[in-house]
Each structure stands twice: as structure tokens, then as C-alpha cells.
Amino acid sequence: MIPANFHQTYGPGALVTGASSGIGQAFAEELAALGFDLVIAARRIDRLETLAARLNAQHGVKVTALEVDLARANAAQSLLDATAAQDIGLVVSNAGFGLKGPHEANDAATMTDMLMVNCNIPLQLAHGFIPRLRARRGAGKGGGIIFNASIEGLMGCPYSAAYSASKALVIALGEALWGEVSNEGIDILTLCPGATESEAAAKQGIDPAMLHNQLPAADVAQATLAHIAEGPTFFSSDYYKASFDQLLAMPRREALAAMAAGMKPTR
Numbered sequence: 001m002i003p004a005n006f007h008q009t010y011g012p013g014a015l016v017t018g019a020s021s022g023i024g025q026a027f028a029e030e031l032a033a034l035g036f037d038l039v040i041a042a043r044r045i046d047r048l049e050t051l052a053a054r055l056n057a058q059h060g061v062k063v064t065a066l067e068v069d070l071a072r073a074n075a076a077q078s079l080l081d082a083t084a085a086q087d088i089g090l091v092v093s094n095a096g097f098g099l100k101g102p103h104e105a106n107d108a109a110t111m112t113d114m115l116m117v118n119c120n121i122p123l124q125l126a127h128g129f130i131p132r133l134r135a136r137r138g139a140g141k142g143g144g145i146i147f148n149a150s151i152e153g154l155m156g157c158p159y160s161a162a163y164s165a166s167k168a169l170v171i172a173l174g175e176a177l178w179g180e181v182s183n184e185g186i187d188i189l190t191l192c193p194g195a196t197e198s199e200a201a202a203k204q205g206i207d208p209a210m211l212h213n214q215l216p217a218a219d220v221a222q223a224t225l226a227h228i229a230e231g232p233t234f235f236s237s238d239y240y241k242a243s244f245d246q247l248l249a250m251p252r253r254e255a256l257a258a259m260a261a262g263m264k265p266t267r
């Protein structure tokens with residue numbers, strides 16, 4: 001359950017990246033319902049503006065929509081600049097995307113974009129926001145950063161090589177920062193979702209038959225917010241956590257061979 005003092009601790013404002021669909025949109029909806037003013041960022045500005053208008057009408061909160069391509073080199077700085085004058089106590093670094101299939105078959109430039117969106121943005125947002133969150137402490141408030149990683153970051157996943165490597169960075173980043181700042185009243189939580197209902201699977205051409213036990217994005221967002229103070233990591237799916245625990249308990253070569261057999265594209 002989300003603590004009753006959640007808004008008091010992390011409010012009044014929150015930044016959510018990748019709020020134009022899926023888990024990010026669910027975070028935005030949940031936070032607006034808790035009374036947060038929001039800055040929401042993604043490329044599809046039409047989606048963001050529609051969401052902003054709806055959340056404003058439903059909850060009376062102020063929602064600022066920012067059109068930004070997070071793969072661009074100046075994107076993190078543009079988010080930091082756009083939020084500089086606002087009292088943001090919660091950063092949800094959620095935007096990300098994956099690529100499936102044989103590593104050599106994926107587009108090289110898209111992989112570079114993926115590293116920028118999945119890795120550089122969380123790294124730079126944390127760099128820019130930690131001093132701001134620390135400064136709130138003097139005013140008697142807390143602060144938090146949620147990184148959206150993936151269960152796939154727990155080991156190298158064949159046929160998802162670059163994505164799982166990118167999410168391993170996010171998990172390591174989140175763990176390290178938890179070790180650095182959680183004793184200063186800044187909560188760091190790295191979310192590792194298993195399969196979650198969103199646009200991601202269709203964008204990656206994933207066969208829906210491969211997706212077992214998908215959770216609704218709203219459930220994942222809500223559970224993550226409820227666990228914000230229980231870092232460093234949060235696994236939203238017991239099913240996927242148990243599957244990966246099994247793999248991680250196996251000799252690595254056997255685990256990778258089993259996973260490669262399961263993940264190998266059939267067409």
C-alpha cells in the first residue's frame with residue numbers, strides 16, 4: 001500500500017519519462033491521483049498533451065508535457081533545465097525500449113539510441129537530481145528516484161543481448177546510488193518488471209504466446225510506489241523473479257544455453 005504521507009514526502013512535483021504509454025503512463029496516472037503536479041516527457045507530444053489534459057481535469061493537478069527525444073545528446077540537460085524552477089521530489093526514470101533477435105541483425109544506430117535512452121538518461125538524471133533532492137532535506141522533505149530496469153538485467157539474455165546489457169547497467173547504477181544516498185533520506189528504487197502490459201512487446205515483434213503472466217501496467221506502477229523505501233531493487237512479478245532465480249542458480253553455461261533455446265527466434 002502507498003503510504004498516506006507519500007505526497008507530503010516526495011511532493012509537490014514529480015518527473016516521469018516515457019509517460020506517453022505503458023508503465024510510464026501508469027506512473028503518471030497514479031501520481032496524479034496522489035495529487036502530484038507532473039512533468040511528463042516523451043516524443044509523442046500528442047499523447048502527452050491528451051494525458052496532461054485528462055489528469056488535470058480528473059485530479060486538478062498541473063501537468064507539463066515535454067516533447068523530447070531522449071536519444072539525443074542534450075536530452076537529459078533539457079529535462080534538467082525544464083524542471084529547474086520546480087520543486088520535484090520524485091523522479092521516475094522510466095523511458096526505455098528493447099531490441100530482440102540476433103545481435104548482429106539489429107540496427108547499429110538504433111542500438112546506440114537504446115544506450116542513450118536506457119542508460120545515459122537515468123545516469124544523467126540521477127547526477128542532476130541528487131543535489132536537488134538532497135537540498136529538499138533541509139526543508140524537511142524527502143526525495144526519491146525510481147529507475148525502470150528489467151528482470152532481463154539480471155543476466156545476459158541471448159537474443160536480447162544489447163537490451164539486457166543496458167538494463168544490467170541500470171540495476172548496477174540503482175544499487176550503487178542506493179548505497180550512496182539512501183542514508184540521506186533519498187530513496188532509490190530500481191524496478192525490475194517481468195512481462196507487463198504495454199506497447200513494448202508489439203514494438204519488438206514479440207510473439208504474444210511467449211508472454212506468460214503479464215501484469216497490468218497500473219499494478220506495476222502502484223506496487224513500485226508502495227515499495228519506494230524498500231530499495232535497492234523491486235521485482236514486480238513473483239512469477240518472473242522465480243524463473244530468473246532458477247536460472248541464476250544453474251551453472252551459467254547451462255542457464256545461457258537453456259535461455260538461448262527458449263529465446264531463439266522461430267522465423
Ligand SMILES: NC(=O)c1ccc[n+]([C@@H]2O[C@H](COP(=O)([O-])OP(=O)(O)OC[C@H]3O[C@@H](n4cnc5c(N)ncnc54)[C@H](OP(=O)(O)O)[C@@H]3O)[C@@H](O)[C@H]2O)c1
Pocket residue numbers: 017018019020021022023024041042043044045068069070071094095096097098117148149150151192193194195196197198199200201203
Ligand atoms: N513491458 C514490459 O514487459 C517491460 C518489462 C521490463 C522492463 N520494461 C521497461 O519499462 C519501461 C517502459 O516500457 P513499457 O513497457 O511501458 O513500453 P512502452 O509502452 O513502449 O513505453 C515506452 C516509453 O518510453 C518512451 N521512449 C522510448 N524511446 C524514447 C525516446 N527516444 N525519447 C523519449 N521517450 C522515449 C516512449 O515514448 P515515445 O515513443 O512517445 O517517445 C514511451 O513513453 C522501459 O524502460 C522498459 O524497458 C518493460
